[in-house]
Amino acid sequence: MTILLVLIPAALALGAIGLAAFLWSLRNGQFDDLDGAAHRILVDEDRPKRSTDGRD
Amino acid sequence: MMTCCPVGPALDAASQFAGDLAPWVITRPDGDRELDLIIPGLCAPESIPLIEGALEQVPGLAAARVNFTGKRVIATWTDPAFNPAGIVEALNELGFMSRPFDPSHSGLDADDAQSRLLLRAVAVSGFAAANIMLLSVSVWSGAEGSTRDLFHWISAGIALPTVAYAGRPFFRSAVRALSSGQFNMDVPISLAVCLAALMSLYETFNHGEVAYFDASVTLLFFLLTGRYLDHLMRARARSAVSQLLSLSASSAMVEEADGSTRIMAATALQPEMKMLVAAGERLAADGVVAAGSSEIDRSLLTGESNPEVAAKGAIVHAGMLNLTGPLTVTVTAAGKDTFLAEIIRLMASAEQSRSRFVRVADRLARIYSPAVHILAATTLAGWLFWTGGDWHSSLMTAIAVLIITCPCALGLAVPAVQAVASGVLFRNGVMIKDGAALEKLSGVDTVIFDKTGTLTLGRPRLVNGASITAASLAIAAGLARSSRHPLSRAVCEAAKARGIAPAIVEDIQEIPGRGLSGLFQGGPVRLGSRKWCGIDENDGQGLPEFVLMRNSRAASIFTFEDELRGDAAAVIAKLKDDGLRVEILSGDREAAVRRAAVALGIERWQAGVTPQQKLAYVEQLKEAGWKVLMVGDGLNDAPALAAGLTSMAPSSATDIGRTAADSIFMGESLLPVLVAREVAIATQRLSLQNFALAVGYNVFAVPIAMLGFASPLVAAVAMSTSSIIVIANSLRLGLIFRQRPASAKVQQPDVPDLAHLERRAA
Numbered sequence A: 001m002t003i004l005l006v007l008i009p010a011a012l013a014l015g016a017i018g019l020a021a022f023l024w025s026l027r028n029g030q031f032d033d034l035d036g037a038a039h040r041i042l043v044d045e046d047r048p049k050r051s052t053d054g055r056d
Numbered sequence B: 001m002m003t004c005c006p007v008g009p010a011l012d013a014a015s016q017f018a019g020d021l022a023p024w025v026i027t028r029p030d031g032d033r034e035l036d037l038i039i040p041g042l043c044a045p046e047s048i049p050l051i052e053g054a055l056e057q058v059p060g061l062a063a064a065r066v067n068f069t070g071k072r073v074i075a076t077w078t079d080p081a082f083n084p085a086g087i088v089e090a091l092n093e094l095g096f097m098s099r100p101f102d103p104s105h106s107g108l109d110a111d112d113a114q115s116r117l118l119l120r121a122v123a124v125s126g127f128a129a130a131n132i133m134l135l136s137v138s139v140w141s142g143a144e145g146s147t148r149d150l151f152h153w154i155s156a157g158i159a160l161p162t163v164a165y166a167g168r169p170f171f172r173s174a175v176r177a178l179s180s181g182q183f184n185m186d187v188p189i190s191l192a193v194c195l196a197a198l199m200s201l202y203e204t205f206n207h208g209e210v211a212y213f214d215a216s217v218t219l220l221f222f223l224l225t226g227r228y229l230d231h232l233m234r235a236r237a238r239s240a241v242s243q244l245l246s247l248s249a250s251s252a253m254v255e256e257a258d259g260s261t262r263i264m265a266a267t268a269l270q271p272e273m274k275m276l277v278a279a280g281e282r283l284a285a286d287g288v289v290a291a292g293s294s295e296i297d298r299s300l301l302t303g304e305s306n307p308e309v310a311a312k313g314a315i316v317h318a319g320m321l322n323l324t325g326p327l328t329v330t331v332t333a334a335g336k337d338t339f340l341a342e343i344i345r346l347m348a349s350a351e352q353s354r355s356r357f358v359r360v361a362d363r364l365a366r367i368y369s370p371a372v373h374i375l376a377a378t379t380l381a382g383w384l385f386w387t388g389g390d391w392h393s394s395l396m397t398a399i400a401v402l403i404i405t406c407p408c409a410l411g412l413a414v415p416a417v418q419a420v421a422s423g424v425l426f427r428n429g430v431m432i433k434d435g436a437a438l439e440k441l442s443g444v445d446t447v448i449f450d451k452t453g454t455l456t457l458g459r460p461r462l463v464n465g466a467s468i469t470a471a472s473l474a475i476a477a478g479l480a481r482s483s484r485h486p487l488s489r490a491v492c493e494a495a496k497a498r499g500i501a502p503a504i505v506e507d508i509q510e511i512p513g514r515g516l517s518g519l520f521q522g523g524p525v526r527l528g529s530r531k532w533c534g535i536d537e538n539d540g541q542g543l544p545e546f547v548l549m550r551n552s553r554a555a556s557i558f559t560f561e562d563e564l565r566g567d568a569a570a571v572i573a574k575l576k577d578d579g580l581r582v583e584i585l586s587g588d589r590e591a592a593v594r595r596a597a598v599a600l601g602i603e604r605w606q607a608g609v610t611p612q613q614k615l616a617y618v619e620q621l622k623e624a625g626w627k628v629l630m631v632g633d634g635l636n637d638a639p640a641l642a643a644g645l646t647s648m649a650p651s652s653a654t655d656i657g658r659t660a661a662d663s664i665f666m667g668e669s670l671l672p673v674l675v676a677r678e679v680a681i682a683t684q685r686l687s688l689q690n691f692a693l694a695v696g697y698n699v700f701a702v703p704i705a706m707l708g709f710a711s712p713l714v715a716a717v718a719m720s721t722s723s724i725i726v727i728a729n730s731l732r733l734g735l736i737f738r739q740r741p742a743s744a745k746v747q748q749p750d751v752p753d754l755a756h757l758e759r760r761a762a
Helices: A003-027 A032-039 B047-056 B085-093 B106-139 B144-165 B170-179 B185-207 B213-248 B339-354 B361-385 B389-407 B408-427 B434-440 B451-455 B470-480 B488-498 B568-577 B588-599 B611-623 B636-641 B653-661 B671-706 B712-739 B754-761
Strands: B033-038 B063-066 B072-077 B251-255 B261-265 B273-278 B287-291 B293-295 B309-312 B327-331 B430-432 B446-447 B458-464 B505-513 B517-519 B522-530 B546-552 B553-564 B581-585 B604-606 B628-629 B646-650 B662-665
Touching: A003 B144, A003 B588, A032 B047, A032 B251, B033 B085, B033 B553, B047 B063, B047 B072, B047 B085, B063 B522, B072 B522, B072 B754, B106 B170, B144 B170, B144 B185, B144 B213, B170 B185, B170 B568, B185 B361, B185 B488, B213 B389, B213 B408, B213 B712, B261 B646, B309 B408, B339 B611, B339 B636, B361 B408, B361 B671, B389 B671, B389 B712, B408 B430, B408 B434, B408 B546, B430 B434, B430 B546, B430 B671, B434 B671, B446 B451, B446 B611, B451 B458, B451 B553, B451 B588, B458 B488, B470 B488, B470 B517, B470 B522, B470 B546, B488 B553, B505 B568, B522 B611, B553 B588, B568 B581, B568 B671, B581 B588, B588 B653, B611 B628, B611 B636, B628 B671, B636 B646, B636 B653, B646 B671, B662 B671, B671 B712
Parallel strands: B446 B581, B446 B628, B581 B604, B628 B646, B646 B662
Antiparallel strands: B033 B072, B063 B072, B251 B261, B251 B273, B273 B327, B287 B327, B293 B309, B430 B662, B458 B553, B505 B517, B517 B522, B522 B546, B546 B553
């Protein structure tokens, strides 16, 4: 049963990484413009990309 | 039928922002400057790179990011000396009108914060639920002794902080309800979640066999999902509405004593100020004309469809549209004395009387939540009696009852359907302000329409085009081309529709209240009123008219009528078929209202009604037990809109009309009124089905729980299944209206020929 001592923290850590990633993306404004994000993927990016600010 | 851009018709020339942008610029904590602009015309995704590319060319601008969902662009720069007017100009060159807005004042920020809080709580509880469920599975599959204790302790470690964090929305609401001496659905929710967590902790401490951590956290997860959906729907409608409102936030050009002019916000106007109103602008305040003469379109205020002449001394009100010439207006009314303020007062008192409506979910909660508590208490007492004072097992059973009966599916039943419904309606051009509006709409049995701007498009159309020669029409269009008068525009449109190019007319002059004059091939031509052209005035039919004079002889007479919305007749017929009582309540002249009523087949109509009378009539119908849907657009409709059980306004309505209405429909079609009602009825049906499913589940599960057979496994499975069934049932609404668009039911070509109907009526 000692394998539990490894597996349970590993399972929890993986879950926590997912949660942290979601909270990070939420804070970063990735969920602010859902419609726009869906369309942007189809836009040809043929102009030089300039640095954007953190709000993205 | 549905326009892509919701605010299209709401835009007139006066909407373009011309003021100082400085007050709208936000300085961020890191010193960068930011300007948020709304672009109402943004509807094609191809515009995103176009706009961002163009704004990158603006020198000094650090970054510009389009938010397509919110039809906004956020521009940032660092140099304090940068003039943001360049951004508006760049957008203008692309053909986009834009308006600055302050996210913190429009209420969008608060909405965003609330929705993020809920989403975070959903994420946290989802994470916790998944992990605790995994551990629970291990316990159910036979973990024993110290291993089971370990799993319970880990579950407790995840569950307790989750309950404390993600449960806050429910705890707050429950405390608020209890402190005002009321019960709501959140009271049993909070009780069940907290009791289950604490009891499980106690069990864990004493090496107990069962713990309810999974049930407690899964419950939170499902309930939060429902709450988030509910919030999302309302936030979407609110952001659309606040976009519309910010568009009409008007400014005025003010002339100072020294003759200089400046632009200021309409709210800052004071009596005695001199306001300059160019042709094509809306008035920003009440006042008296001090100089100039023009024609004024007052249809939004009174429903009167014909423009009126305003010369020196005429009294004008905010919201009227100045058509033909520049005016200087001395502001007279400010604060509480304006016509506008009077309307707002009426509206506010009407709204108070309306707030008595109770949503089905809340009505159920009033019965349901005491029932839950009584059941749990009965179980506790019964078990205490039965087992002879075994507190432990009695309390465990009582908690199981609380968890099983917890309105998990009930909490999802309505928000899930309404979220789907608002999506369906949005695609059909209707924005609903909140879920209660859908419930009210489904029970409506009377529909009252305003005429001008609601049943009609609020703009005249040439009706006797067939009897006018191509040559006359060409000359008339040549004269009318330069004029903003609605009748002139109708002439141009008629010429365009017949493929006639406007003739070249020189030396055109517009005389407010009379008409247009000019020179055609060297001879004088005139287009204007009968009186001005010297023709017998008694000959008309009471419709607005233009006479075309060529070489001092009347060449032809143009007759106009306010054009009905294309599918109005078909929509009215369908509403009547469905057994609804349909009426017209208009401020316009009797002849015009009668014509519209006859054309649409509406027997009950009233003309020349004041805002107060409209309000009184709607109140009277309500007293008599009718459930009134009021559809109107003008200031004069606003109190009636607020008084009706529910109300709709076209997006071209005044901002007060849009604020007063429960829902807003877009485009030139009247069909959204019909669609909204159909979707509302389907929504209500599905909500009730969901309630039935949820209650049915309880009828089945509660006896099991009361008898003490509800193991944590049964509780968790039963609860999740009922929630998933309810969500699946809600999604059917989207399927119903995808396969069979509500609009397909109305036969479009059924619109009767107006001229023909008129003959029949006469």
